[in-house]
Amino acid sequence: MESVRSHLNEYVTTVGKSPIRALFELSFDPTLISFAGGNPASELFDVEGLTKSFTHIMETAGQRALQYASTDGEPEMRQAAALRTTQMGVPTTAAQVLITSGSQQGLGLLSQTLVNPGDVVLVENPSYVSALQAFGLQGAEFKPIDTDEGGVVPEALDAAIRQWKPKAVYMIPTFQNPTGVTMPESRRRAIADIIAAQDTWLIEDDPYSELRYTDEQQIPISADPRLDDRAFLLNTLSKVLSPGLRVGWIRGPEEILERISVAKQANALQTSTVDQLVAAHYLESNDLQAKLDPVRAEYARRRDAMLTGLREVLPPGSALTEPEGGMFVWARLPEGFDASALVYDAIKAGTMFVPGAPFYVADPDPRTLRFSFVSNTPEVTHEGLARLAPVFAGA
Ligand SMILES: Cc1ncc(COP(=O)(O)O)c(C=O)c1O
Structure with missing residues (x-):
């Protein structure tokens, strides 16, 4: 195996796979509630308009x-x-x-x-x-x-x-x-x-x-x-x-x-x-701005549900960003936590987030993690976070 790698472009062998794409493969399990990917909400796509x-x-x-x-x-x-x-x-x-x-x-x-x-x-x-x-x-x-x-x-x-x-x-x-x-x-x-x-x-x-x-x-x-x-x-x-x-x-x-x-x-x-x-x-x-209005309103609702839910389930002493747009909330767990070590427990519990460490080019902070809030309705987010609570509590 090593000899094959030595015949490849040196950067292709050293650049890592995206951990998000690796988790993406798992997220097709329909029973899993995923906060991992950067997917817009499929149910809000304008399928009718694009069909036209x-x-x-x-x-x-x-x-x-x-x-x-x-x-x-x-x-x-x-x-x-x-x-x-x-x-x-x-x-x-x-x-x-x-x-x-x-x-x-x-x-x-x-x-x-x-x-x-x-x-x-x-x-x-x-x-x-x-x-x-x-x-x-x-x-x-x-x-x-x-x-x-x-x-x-x-x-x-x-x-x-x-x-x-x-x-x-x-x-x-x-x-x-x-x-x-x-x-x-x-x-x-x-x-x-x-x-x-x-x-x-x-x-x-x-x-x-x-x-x-x-x-x-x-x-x-x-x-x-x-x-x-x-x-x-x-x-x-x-x-x-x-x-x-x-x-x-x-x-x-x-x-x-x-x-x-x-x-x-x-x-x-x-x-x-x-x-x-x-x-x-x-x-x-189409007037894309007008089409986006209800999408923005729904995403804002989903963000609020995520922030409220995370404040309830993350261990005391955690910190959160409060984004005014986009798709992601970034969290930092208290001293001593390692988000990467919790990912597989989260998957076993039927939910998923992305650990923060792979996003860093220097001094990765193992306590960080990313949640996408747009893909799930507030109700589903609530359920996913309820599954996650014991994972943090038991860590
Ligand atoms: C910051 C950033 N840049 C670029 C992209 C790539 O998006 P696309 O190639 O779908 O336009 C993404 C997708 O998640 C992103 O988050």
């Missing part, structure tokens, strides 16, 4: 939809992506957008395009595991940036850039995965000042900002025009429409998008033609 768009596209543009298409994305979808990004506060033209098969492909392509083995990438600690995989496969070396309840600490970022001279800084400023933390506006300005003054790329990942449960809209850091030549903003329809569609995009400097397009050709030729045409038609013929 699929039917329309197959009836009016079937041959085109089933054919190969351009690497950069179909014009309708690039236009729709540019419009959505502009509406989020980042003025964008279709030429500044490259369509990807979900934002995960965007992360992989950016990694291939920007990172050489040994390059430093600065990341929040903890951060999104599959971004760490994407950069890790390219041989990136990770350095953590200090964060607090407002996300990345500007002074710490400035010091880290000066110390490590990173190739790129990767951040999820809004409803972060895994912590649910959001960076306030004043801090976004401070971060933009720092990036504008330094020689590094900003990779801003923003899959969750439209799943907000307050009226406060967060504007991406990349909106600052001083960053137009150095910021990449990743977006996706996965969390607001459907992750099965696999439609996302990168907004970035046009001359770099051209290079990313070469990486995409080598990687996958293109994003699904039919998915793009359907998504573009859906966005044009």
Whole structure:
């Protein structure tokens, strides 16, 4: 076995599998109540609206939809992506957008395009595991940036850039995965000042900002025009429409998008033609904001149920984040607890969470764990947490 591994790419053998994907396999057990995955609630998908768009596209543009298409994305979808990004506060033209098969492909392509083995990438600690995989496969070396309840600490970022001279800084400023933390506006300005003054790329990942449960809209850091030549903003329809569609995009400097397009050709030729045409038609013929209103209301209800329930079942002395959007609550158990050691007891009890340690690039905190609150109704969350209570009580 060792000899086979020595014949593989060195990074493929060292980058770990996502523990969330490993748990994902188990979560298909219908009796299990899972708080592990980052799945939007399937029962809230607009199946009817998407069926109409699929039917329309197959009836009016079937041959085109089933054919190969351009690497950069179909014009309708690039236009729709540019419009959505502009509406989020980042003025964008279709030429500044490259369509990807979900934002995960965007992360992989950016990694291939920007990172050489040994390059430093600065990341929040903890951060999104599959971004760490994407950069890790390219041989990136990770350095953590200090964060607090407002996300990345500007002074710490400035010091880290000066110390490590990173190739790129990767951040999820809004409803972060895994912590649910959001960076306030004043801090976004401070971060933009720092990036504008330094020689590094900003990779801003923003899959969750439209799943907000307050009226406060967060504007991406990349909106600052001083960053137009150095910021990449990743977006996706996965969390607001459907992750099965696999439609996302990168907004970035046009001359770099051209290079990313070469990486995409080598990687996958293109994003699904039919998915793009359907998504573009859906966005044009529906008011997604209006469609999202009831989804946001339901997710807020589910978040509240999770927070109330967790306060009851977590051991005294535990801490919780209180996210204003997104999908995740991050918890820290009291001194002496190890969340990884409890996962299998939780599964035996018929429920599941993700231990926090794999999200860290340095100094993993074994007491942390992540709960997704959107996939289950309040009633099911209540039942799942009741199953979990004895697991914590007996630890
Ligand atoms: C922070 C973050 N980025 C990117 C993704 C990838 O999403 P997709 O490829 O479905 O757009 C996810 C999915 O969970 C995520 O949490």
